[in-house]
Amino acid sequence: MRALVIDDSRAVRLMLSRYLASLGYEVAQAANGQEALDSLAANADLPDVALIDWNMPVMNGLEFISACRAKREYRSISLMMVTTESEQAQVVRALAAGAHEYLIKPFDNSALSSKLALLGLPA
Amino acid sequence: MTDITTEPPVLDEGVFEQIVAEIFGVMLGFEMFPVHGEDKVVAGLTSLVHITGGRPHTVQLSFARALGDRVAAEMFQMPLAELDDEARADALGELANVVGGGVKALFPGHCQLSLPTVLLADSAPILPGAEALGTVVFTDGADTVSATLWERSDDDTIDDARGGLA
Numbered sequence: 040m041r042a043l044v045i046d047d048s049r050a051v052r053l054m055l056s057r058y059l060a061s062l063g064y065e066v067a068q069a070a071n072g073q074e075a076l077d078s079l080a081a082n083a084d085l086p087d088v089a090l091i092d093w094n095m096p097v098m099n100g101l102e103f104i105s106a107c108r109a110k111r112e113y114r115s116i117s118l119m120m121v122t123t124e125s126e127q128a129q130v131v132r133a134l135a136a137g138a139h140e141y142l143i144k145p146f147d148n149s150a151l152s153s154k155l156a157l158l159g160l161p162a
Numbered sequence: 163m164t165d166i167t168t169e170p171p172v173l174d175e176g177v178f179e180q181i182v183a184e185i186f187g188v189m190l191g192f193e194m195f196p197v198h199g200e201d202k203v204v205a206g207l208t209s210l211v212h213i214t215g216g217r218p219h220t221v222q223l224s225f226a227r228a229l230g231d232r233v234a235a236e237m238f239q240m241p242l243a244e245l246d247d248e249a250r251a252d253a254l255g256e257l258a259n260v261v262g263g264g265v266k267a268l269f270p271g272h273c274q275l276s277l278p279t280v281l282l283a284d285s286a287p288i289l290p291g292a293e294a295l296g297t298v299v300f301t302d303g304a305d306t307v308s309a310t311l312w313e314r315s316d317d318d319t320i321d322d323a324r325g326g327l328a
Contacts, residue, residue: 146188
């Protein structure tokens, strides 16, 4: 299984990557949505899941999800928004844009595992 | 303009304390205790995040250097001796971001969070036109961190009669 962690915080990328690696995922990282799109375009092996922060410079998480959903070849990727944005309206926006799951920061590893399990992924 | 003068206070000191302490616990596994009666901003490393929209506020976390370093070392899982300023800024900025998200969640209406700002010098941030609603100081038994909530007047929907951090 492959995962792509997209967050402008290197600390968050590392914390998520460590946990996902412990679950057996091969993890790639990107610091914003554009970097993630570039990574997807450059790699033949698509991730099974992308964990996406909302507030990032260059391209935010919502824009990334919209761009990802617009490409047929990326539709196999499960998209999980991982963010401090907790307003119900924001959750609805993300899901409407194409996010499959939504996880609000702060969270512990068991919460992340629960969301991965909901997506049918190793948890 | 929306009439917000009749809204009850959305935050009190206890709720703010709870948000900060919970975030330290969940993200870092640090058990932080409020130092009641102490409201002096801690000198050291400071991270800020601004809440914009109907309720312009700023969350400021000011860490004693030793605690700031331990926080960054924990988030990066690296020895203290290997920390650099980029790692400090990244880790402390993310903590402010998450605390800001917790505060923002209690405000009605749509607000947005800025990207975090981090000051690595021992200097207090200057927020023109902002009023400190309250400062809570925490300790883990060794070092301290202060969390301050500012209300800014840079939005015309601000109403002085509205409740804030009590």
